[in-house]
Amino acid sequence: MDTSCESSGRPTHPAGFFADESDLSERFPGHDSIDFPVAVVLPAGGSGERMGLATPKQFCTVFNRPLISYTIQAFERISWIENIVVVVAKESLHLMMDIIHKFCHKKVKVLLGGSSRHRSIFNGLQAFGEMPDGKSLRKPKVVIIHDAVRPFVEEDFLLRITIAAKEQGASGAIRPLVSTVIATTSEGYIDHSLERAKYRASEMPQGFVYDIIYQAYQQCSESDFEFGTECLHLALQYCGTNAKLIEGPPALWKVTYKKDLFAAESVIKDFLSQACVITTVCAESAELAHRFQKSLGARSMQVDVISGSFGNNQPLVSKTWNFIHITANIACLAEISRTVKTLHEAGQALLYPAVLILVHFSVLPHSSLTERMGQLGAIRHLAMEAKHRNILxxxxxxxxxxxxxxxxxxxxSASEITTALVKDRNPALAGQLLVA
Amino acid sequence: MDTSCESSGRPTHPAGFFADESDLSERFPGHDSIDFPVAVVLPAGGSGERMGLATPKQFCTVFNRPLISYTIQAFERISWIENIVVVVAKESLHLMMDIIHKFCHKKVKVLLGGSSRHRSIFNGLQAFGEMPDGKSLRKPKVVIIHDAVRPFVEEDFLLRITIAAKEQGASGAIRPLVSTVIATTSEGYIDHSLERAKYRASEMPQGFVYDIIYQAYQQCSESDFEFGTECLHLALQYCGTNAKLIEGPPALWKVTYKKDLFAAESVIKDFLSQACVITTVCAESAELAHRFQKSLGARSMQVDVISGSFGNNQPLVSKTWNFIHITANIACLAEISRTVKTLHEAGQALLYPAVLILVHFSVLPHSSLTERMGQLGAIRHLAMEAKHRNILxxxxxxxxxxxxxxxxxxxxSASEITTALVKDRNPALAGQLLVA
Structure with a gap:
């Protein structure tokens, strides 16, 4: 992938994964009232042992992009979040800096972590005080602490966590228990089982008034630093601040095992299903475009039709990672080439691979197959170029x-093939000519 | 898919998902000592509300096969399991019978469930006593209770659960907690958080001496039937039998949310990665076959090479769902057609779609493209036929x-395309001719 960020901007607020967040201010009257600074600390020093993989899970990739970049993006696209402090282990520092550069993350500061999760979080919090290098970030009113391996957190939930933290001092996401929890004896038998309704799984994100969580960490013991698991617990123990618990959506799940990485990939693929059909002005193209729209719509793809070129459709294009060019003219490769250039320059394929499908139909029933096949070479050549720009x-x-x-x-059949290409997003098939 | 089972057998013991189970008797000396009857009860009456899907999750499909069929298969392939009792809601009865028929499940008895999970399990247990219709199953010494939505349970773990149940009266799978568990106040604040090391998530499967769990259910109260979650708890409360808890592998996870269904699909796809390359006797084919073996091997596919036809390679073929035919002879479609027929008759594509890739190479540098393209029609026609038999x-x-x-x-490039086709297993691309 082309890693040059300078030459290509990118959509300022790529859409969230699940919700249409455009009407947040209507649903949450508090939205406009985030008139205080909010920052994020992402501890990312974990080793990923549970995953059974050599790479720590936050650096495992989906579409050649590490999971932590997805998580950073989830915060970065939110206008009222000022800074994101990522805390990594020493051995991951270079990798993390590369990720920041390659995916053009702007609001991020990277710090070295400590020997435990709590030490790393405390290091992260200190970024807002006086740093040894004199470069400190503006102290936030509320700090959100999150896991690097929960990439699907949404703006509306972050808003609820932030407002509750501001009002109550601390807040945390909870989820219902999926399994019954039992206390075990040292010999491996049941001691007792818990009444499921009275308990919840404590998840991330958690929000804190900065001064409260900072004070809690300043007071906490070596044992807390080494063995503690819950920031909420520290705020309660050392500052007497009892967190408001808020039930979060299923999307808060944590990538823990290999199967979760599979699930993350599928969730992301599923999210990239909106398409834009681009037609030439000829009547047949336009008619085919509308058939496509209908047929892909029946396959759960949301499809917009644009006639001519992108033109004034920038807002539409910025939410789309699939483009379908319909043409009856075999000499259209120059046009496709322009589309590749436009998408690249708009930074459209920086975060996800864009899919570009040339749908060519012939109105002459028996036009020469050989002639068309001759175009295959040109298509393949262009496809290889496009692939370097993360466009399939x-x-x-x-x-x-x-x-x-x-x-x-x-x-x-063409619509079925299109859906398959969009769904699988497989780079190995880029440049292929498929027959409907 | 062709649903006729009578005409097609199938591999008696399709391989398990994760482990090579061929040497179980060496690793578990108890393996040979399962000389007592073992049966399974699978409550499958759930509504799948948490999934946010119209279909209950046990009936959601992966490769057009409902999840519950994968779970049934996980038990059916184990020689020492005699009977599997599936308990379903009245509205799912016909669907369940269709599944049994379509996927040729042999050891299964389907019963109607009760109004709660515990009532359904009790109904299932009664299949081994006197049934109103006089058709009862042989009473097992040990009964395993499992969830229909945990399809990846392995033989070695079932063996441990079964032996522990026989010896201790009851046994159950546990897993470490992924999140901290907290007790909440009624106002939505933290009451206290649990010390993670002392608690475990109670999972499935669980095993019981049949008489113990049956007696426990006979004695249990209306409230237990309605609100209880743990069979282990009933055995303890009513029979004084404390279950032996055994830490299970991550593969025991439960399909709960939509993302879990994505994960299940990917796990199954990942499992289907062994391939068999079939070459003709010509030297060029054989050479290309070995290059393929090496190149696919580097892409984490395990590849065996067979020269000529399947012949005596039945044991190999029965573990394989990907077949790669290498040929220099364009007139090889008759041969491909025979392979389709052989795979179908062996029932090879009954449980998973089989992938069959015709790799055609030309030693003549400029043989006619048009001529070869002319074959495309024939390939597509054959592909459509094969697709009806679940062969892509x-x-x-x-x-x-x-x-x-x-x-x-x-x-x-050919090896990259092959890997993509095998990995994605997308029926929409069946019949396509790809150029390496």
Whole structure:
């Protein structure tokens, strides 16, 4: 992938994973009232032992992008979050700096962690005081502490955590227990089982008034630093601040095992399902575009149709990672090439691979197959170039059929292939010409 | 998919998901001593509300096969398990019977459940006593109770649960807690948090001496039936039997949310990565086959090479769901057609879609593209037929290049495409001719 950020901007607020967050201020009257500084601390020093992988899980990649970059992005896109402090182990420092650079993260400061999770968080909190290098960040009113391996946190939930923390001093996400919890004897038998309704799993994010959590860490013992698991507990013990617990959405899950990484990949793929169909002005193209829109819509893809070029559709394009070019003109590769350039310059493929599908249909029933196949070389060449820019280019060929029923079948088949390419997003098939 | 089971057998013991279980008797001396009857009860009456899906999660499909069929298969393949009693809600009865028929499950009895999980389990246990219809199953010494939505349970762990249940009266799987557990006040604040090391998540499977769990259910109260969650707790309370707790592998996870269904699909895809390369006797084919073996091996696929036809390789074939036919002869479609027939008759694609890739390479540098493209129609036709039998046929074209370096690149590209097709297993691309 091209790693140059300077030459390419990128969408300022790529959409969140689950919710349409455009109407937050209506749903949460508090939204406008975040008129105090908010920062985030992301401890990311874990070793990923549970995963059974050599790479710590926060650095495992989905679409060649480490999980921690997704988590950073989840905070970075939120306007009222000022700073994100990432705390890493010494051996991951270079890798982390590369990630920041490659994916153009802007609000991030990277610090070295301590020997335990709590020491790392405390190091992170100290970034807002006086730093030895004199470079300190503005002290936040509220600090959110989150896990690097929970990439799907949404703005609306962060807002609730932040407001509750401001009002109550501390707040934390909880979830219902999935399994019954039992106390065990040292010999491996049941001591007793807990009444599920009275307990909750304590999850992340947690929010704190900065001064409270900072004071708690200043007072806490070696044993707390070494063996404690809960920041909420420290705030309670040392500052008498009892956290407001807020039930979070299922999306707060933590990538813990290898199967969770699979799930994260699928969730991200699922999220990238909105498409934009671009047609030329000819009537046949436009008609095919609308058939595509309908057929892909029936396959749960949200599809917009643009005639001509992107033009004034920038806001639409910035929410889309799939582009379908419909054309009857085989000499359209120059146009595709322009689209690749536009997407690249807009930084559209910086965070996720963009999919670009050239749908070519012939109105002449028996135009030369050989001639069209000759284009394959050119398509493959362009696809290889595009791939370096994280844009996956595929081509689909439709033979127009006078028979309405057969034509309907061909369009359905093309739409099925399109859905497959978008869903799988497999770079190994870039440059292929598929026949509908 | 062809649903006729009568005409097609299937591998008696499809491999387990994670472990090579062939040497179980060495690792577990108890293996041979399972000389007592063992049965399974699978309560499957849940509604899947947490999933946010219309279909109860045990009936959600992966590769067009409901999750519960994977779970049934996990038990069915184990020789020392006699019977599997599946307990379903009335509205799922027909669906369940269809699943049993379609996927040729043999050891299963389906019963109607009660209004709660405990009532359903008790109904299941009664299948081994006198049934109203006079059809009772042999009473087991040990009964294993499991969740329909934990499809990845392995034989070695079931063996440990079974032996411990026989010896101690009851046994159950536990896992470390992933999150801190907190007791909450009614106002939504922390009451106290639990010391993580003293607690475990109680998971499934659980094993019981049949008479013990049956007696416990006979004695238990309406409140237990309605609100109880743990069978282990009933055995302790009513029979004084304290279960032996055994730490299970991560694979015991439960499909609870939509993202878990994504994960299940990926785990299954990951499991189906062993391939069998079939070559003709010609030297070029054999050479290419070995290059493929090496290159796919580097992509974490385990690959065996067979020369000629399946012949005596039945044991190998029965563990494989990916077949790669290498040929220089374009007139090989008859052979591919025979392979489709053989796989179908062996029931190889009954449980998972099989992938069959025709890798065609030309030693003549400039053989006619048009001629080869003419074959595309025939390949597509055959692919459509194969798809009805749950066999996904794709073709890859390689142009042999005298230049060693370029040929190396072409082979690498073919191997990359093969890996993509095997990994994605996407039926929408069946019948496509891809160019390496």
């Amino acid at each position: 280019l595929y081509a689909i060929l439709l033979n127009h059929n006078e028979n309405a029923e057969q034509w309907e079948e061909t369009v359905e | 046929l794709y073709a890859i074209l390689l142009n042999h290049n005298e230049n060693a370096e370029q040929w190396e690149e072409t082979v690498e």
